Amino acid sequence: MSNSTEQIQQLRSSKHLRADAAKLLHQILDQGKSARECLPIAQQPYLDKDKAWLQEMVYGVLRQLPTLQYWLRKLLDKPLKNKYKVVEHLIMLGLYQIAFSRVSTHAAVSETVEATRVLKAEPLKGLVNAILRNFIRQKLNETPIGDEQIESGLPKWLYKQIQQAYPLQLAELSQAMHSRPPIWLRVNQQKMSVGQFSEFLTAQNQEFTLSEEHPDAIILAKSQDITQLPGFDQGWFAVQDGAAQLAARYLQAEKNERILDCCAAPGGKTCHILELQPNLKECIALDVDPLRLIRVQENLDRLELSAKLVSANATDIASWWDGQQFDRILLDAPCSATGVIRRHPDIKWLRKSTDIDTLVALQQTILQAMWSVLKPGGTLLYATCSILPDENRNQISRFLAQQTDASLLPIIEGETISQPGRQILPGETQMDGFYYARLLKS
Known part of the structure; x- marks a missing residue:
């Protein structure tokens, strides 16, 4: 990098960093964009240390959002609207820096106020300054909120679902879901x-x-x-997280078998299957998104592995299947991703309670489709990165009750038809939240 380019980037960094963080939060929280989609674009003009800062601050706000919103409601008389809505996110960034980061209070206030210029919201400069100084003077971050849902950092719908499913582990789970993963x-x-x-x-x-x-x-x-x-x-x-590393081990692919990795992108599990068993008859990585299959191929190339990549809707069997049944299938089903919130805190705010029923129905459809292309005597490993029972144990229990040629092939001791599979919770031996169930076709 030339000195002139670096100087330009450093200049942009000091002037735009907090404004860009506020814009990112606005895109995620108000426009429903994922951090994976918009964060790399926002990071592009910055030096590495500022790219890291941008992610750390945005993720930090997303982790602490209910608390920050609670404070904002106490400090702001009425919500900001239209072109000034982004300033609410700027204020929450300032509150986060004061309460949860190592940035000095003076710098957090002055630089947050200065960012209003970049956001073309200079008329609100005095308001932003007053709110942040009132927050410091009132010591709100030292005053207990007294609301467990807000303090959990979870949206109401998810808090209730976790409370119902894991009442004794609620506090521990919410803490693990907001920790920084290894x-x-x-x-x-x-x-x-x-x-x-x-x-x-x-x-x-x-x-x-x-x-x-x-x-x-x-x-x-x-x-x-x-x-x-x-x-x-x-x-x-x-x-690859430890929980995801279990997939290939649980699948137990053997020599000369035909393997299907369904919903394979970005390909970590496909690669691990091939690493453990390089002498397969065939390994097919199937995914509906052709762009995500590019990432699968890149991972295969770097690791010097080979698989057949197929882009198709898994449920539209006629469009991709050649009529030869598979010995083993890994179905990493589309899910709520509630087990990986610590890595992707935007998931909490992009997912809605109404999404779960839609996902459960989609999982059922894909599961039925995959069962039809599995050999008698074959194994299907069902996986999600969710911790919600409806997507996991309840899903598999229902399938076992309805599918007469399906039986449970236990992964851990104590599995039953009513409690099938292994549920890994976030933070368990440092892993992400994940679910596995292994089924045998008779």
Whole structure:
């Protein structure tokens, strides 16, 4: 990067960073865009440290949103509208910085106020200044709110569902869902062992731990640029949470089998299946989104693995199936993603309670379709990154009751038709929330 380009980026950073954070929050909360969609675009003009700051602040506001909204309602006489709506998000950013970040109070106030100029909201400069100073003077962040739902950081509908499903773990779960997740790596066993890769990390003074349940995993102690770790370009490892790493292990693919990974993008599980069993007859990665399959191919290429990629609607079997049944199918079903909120806090505010019934119906349809292309004697592994029973245990219980040629192939001890599968909750041995159930076709 040239000095002039870097100077331009630094100049933009100081002038626009908080304004861009407010715009991002406006896009996510008011326009329903996902952070995956709009964050990379907003980060593009910035240096790496400011890209990280932008994500940290936006995610921080999303994690603490109910509390920040509560404070805002106490400090703002009436909601801002139209072109000034974005200023509410700017104010919440300032409140977050004062209450939850290490930014000095003076800097949080002055720089938040200054950002009104960039947002073309200079008439509200005095209002923003007064609100932030009133917040400091009233010490609202030191005053208990007294509302468990607000303090949980969850929207009302999700709070109620978790309260009903996990009444004894509600506080622990809400805390885990708002913690910062560790970085899990999956060592490519076709390239090297975990022991060998550990030696490379140790030589770089990298801190990490291993996991007894995950023979391919390394858990990094600190967040960092993964591409700078040894062996990234050579395909020595991939980034994949511990819960997701269980999929290939539970599937138990064997030599000369025909495997289908349904809803495969971005391809982490496909790659892991191939790493564990390179001598398959065929491995098909199926996904409805052709753009997301590009990411699957990129991951396969970097790890030097090969699979057949198919872009089609899984339920429209005639459009993609060749009539040959599969020995094993991994169905990573579309879901609410409530198990990965700690990684993607925007999920809480993009999902609505009405979405769950729609997702459950879609899961049922895909499950029935996948069952029809599975061989007698074959195995289907159902997976979601959800913690909601309707998408998981209730879904599989209903399928087992209705499908006479389906039986439960237990993953853990104590599984029954009424309580099938393994539900992993966020934070459990450092993993994301995930659900697995394994079914055998007679």
